[in-house]
Amino acid sequence: MSAVLADMPKSDVSKTVAPATTKAIAPSKGGRPWTFYVLAALFAFYVIALYGPMFCIYILSFQDIRGGLVFPMKGHSLHWFVDLFTQVRTGDVKGSFDRSIKLAVIVTVITVVVSFFAGLGFRKRFRGDTFVFYMMIGSLVAPGLVLGLGTGLLFQALGLNASWYTSALGAQLSWTLPFGVLVMFAVMSRFNHVWEEAAYDLGASRWQSIRLVMIPVLAPGLVAVALFGFTLSYDEFARSLQTAGSLNTLPLEIWSMTLNVTSPSLYALGTVTTIVSFVVIGASLGTIVLIQKRRGSATKG
Amino acid sequence: MQSSQTPPRANLAGWLYVAPLVLVLVPFFVAPILVVLAASFFATDGFGGLTPGFTLASYVEVLHSALTLKLYLATIKFTVLTWIFTLIIGFFVAYFLVFHVRNQLLAIGLFLLCTVPFWTSNIIRMISWIPLLGKEGLINQALLGMGVIRQPLEVLLFSDLAVVIAYVHQLTIFMIVPIFNSMARIDKKLIEAAIDAGASRFDIMRLIVVPMSKSGIALGTIFVVSIVMGDFFVVKVMSGGGSASVVSAFYEDVGVLQYPTAAASAVLLTLVLVAIVSLILRTVDIRQEITR
Numbered sequence: 382m383s384a385v386l387a388d389m390p391k392s393d394v395s396k397t398v399a400p401a402t403t404k405a406i407a408p409s410k411g412g413r414p415w416t417f418y419v420l421a422a423l424f425a426f427y428v429i430a431l432y433g434p435m436f437c438i439y440i441l442s443f444q445d446i447r448g449g450l451v452f453p454m455k456g457h458s459l460h461w462f463v464d465l466f467t468q469v470r471t472g473d474v475k476g477s478f479d480r481s482i483k484l485a486v487i488v489t490v491i492t493v494v495v496s497f498f499a500g501l502g503f504r505k506r507f508r509g510d511t512f513v514f515y516m517m518i519g520s521l522v523a524p525g526l527v528l529g530l531g532t533g534l535l536f537q538a539l540g541l542n543a544s545w546y547t548s549a550l551g552a553q554l555s556w557t558l559p560f561g562v563l564v565m566f567a568v569m570s571r572f573n574h575v576w577e578e579a580a581y582d583l584g585a586s587r588w589q590s591i592r593l594v595m596i597p598v599l600a601p602g603l604v605a606v607a608l609f610g611f612t613l614s615y616d617e618f619a620r621s622l623q624t625a626g627s628l629n630t631l632p633l634e635i636w637s638m639t640l641n642v643t644s645p646s647l648y649a650l651g652t653v654t655t656i657v658s659f660v661v662i663g664a665s666l667g668t669i670v671l672i673q674k675r676r677g678s679a680t681k682g
Numbered sequence: 683m684q685s686s687q688t689p690p691r692a693n694l695a696g697w698l699y700v701a702p703l704v705l706v707l708v709p710f711f712v713a714p715i716l717v718v719l720a721a722s723f724f725a726t727d728g729f730g731g732l733t734p735g736f737t738l739a740s741y742v743e744v745l746h747s748a749l750t751l752k753l754y755l756a757t758i759k760f761t762v763l764t765w766i767f768t769l770i771i772g773f774f775v776a777y778f779l780v781f782h783v784r785n786q787l788l789a790i791g792l793f794l795l796c797t798v799p800f801w802t803s804n805i806i807r808m809i810s811w812i813p814l815l816g817k818e819g820l821i822n823q824a825l826l827g828m829g830v831i832r833q834p835l836e837v838l839l840f841s842d843l844a845v846v847i848a849y850v851h852q853l854t855i856f857m858i859v860p861i862f863n864s865m866a867r868i869d870k871k872l873i874e875a876a877i878d879a880g881a882s883r884f885d886i887m888r889l890i891v892v893p894m895s896k897s898g899i900a901l902g903t904i905f906v907v908s909i910v911m912g913d914f915f916v917v918k919v920m921s922g923g924g925s926a927s928v929v930s931a932f933y934e935d936v937g938v939l940q941y942p943t944a945a946a947s948a949v950l951l952t953l954v955l956v957a958i959v960s961l962i963l964r965t966v967d968i969r970q971e972i973t974r
Binding site (some may be wrong): 413415416420421423424427428431432433434435437438441451452466467491494495497499501502503505506507508509510511513514516517518519520521522523524525526527529530531532534535538539551554555558562577602608609612615616618619622625632636639640647650651654656658659661662666672 | 689692693695696697698699700701702703704706707708709710711712713714716717718721771774775777779782792794795796797798799801802803804805806807810811812813814816818819820823851854859883904905908910913915916918929932933936941944945949951952955959968969
């Protein structure tokens, strides 16, 4: 995903090739081949199927007190949102919401820093790098519930209490870090070594070249890493289940609600948590676009 | 490998850079796996207490149970179905974006449109099928309204169909992204040359696009297969308890504190997963692919 984000400024390169190519793929003088319409229909269907159900529950969460789990809409009000944050039977939504945000922020900071340095490390080969790489891939594909149970048992064996800011934090990092490092790979592959070497030639120390050259140049990529860190942690479920201890994070709260709450407050929670995700996604993508734009005008001016 | 010739200084610098990563992965990936492995050889008192020791009893129990075979068959069924659908949809969506959308910026915008739900909650996206697939859901209402069916279809929700729909809904993105990336790297001149040489559009697809997207397909397959095989909540919720997979059975075992059997089953599953992933990795050098 981020690879494409990082591609944005480069789009002019492929643009130069594009006109000839489209002509070649669609030889009938700029007209679209029939496959275009078939695939466009497939794409539209995919996007509708992707977003349609989500929007259904957002709409249904705004019903009034008579509301049920299916259409048709029964009135409209904010009843179920109020219900969500005031009723005890739906669980500790407020507290878990609070914990999830805090945890996601901690995970984001650690993910960005650790992934950044790992990205720097993996640029050059070193003895044992393949081992570290496959350890990371293993952490990515291992069943989350199994890892979570292992972490839980480990804490138990060491006599430590499992809690959201210790065991669950670590369990979530085992999920967000591989993503962060993979994104860094994509970002780093577009970094020109010449800039770094120029910094050294001008007498910069290693730390100065990182702080004054690499971080500013890689900023959009780092924002993408942060986006992954935050959203993957904020929505993480399988690895937190056995590691969060006595206090739930938000996805765990949603999970217990799916098993025993059959009112639209479940949908209201879905709407609230998705709004948070959308705000984070929007802010991240906005920041990336802003940085790219500034750069574009800086090089032109 | 060239690493054997790297100077010791470079080795040290490399390890210093990845040290934080290793410091997280060792306690939270390597150690938990070893704990689960150890637990699979332990005996249990039946109340969650583990007695250190070495017994293969859990493995014997898991391997002798008829349920195990059933669980694996169900898991494989879900995995294969999900893989087929995500691959077909993912491949053609990526193909459409790379080769049919002429405006580069529009293509990136549409691509982001596909990826946004990835950054939202899986559970919420899963339960959002309830108002559509339910007995009184939109699809049943529409079909009844059109007179296609007289009785509402019960197989839509809380069935294997619903499980596969939820998987495909969540995981197609894992196919689109890597396939999109490998397709975007195909030099368009190659396709022009093929056309000049008289290739049909089907030939181009068969001889250029598919072979050159192989690495993307392999990467996507690793993601989809490992997530479906490691999942339990989609199966649990969307099948309405009617179906089970290896990990959902693991979840039930943990719920009743049957740690050793759960651990043994997890170890077996991990071995199966490792076998599948390394088989896929033989066809593609994932590291070279990602770092390129």
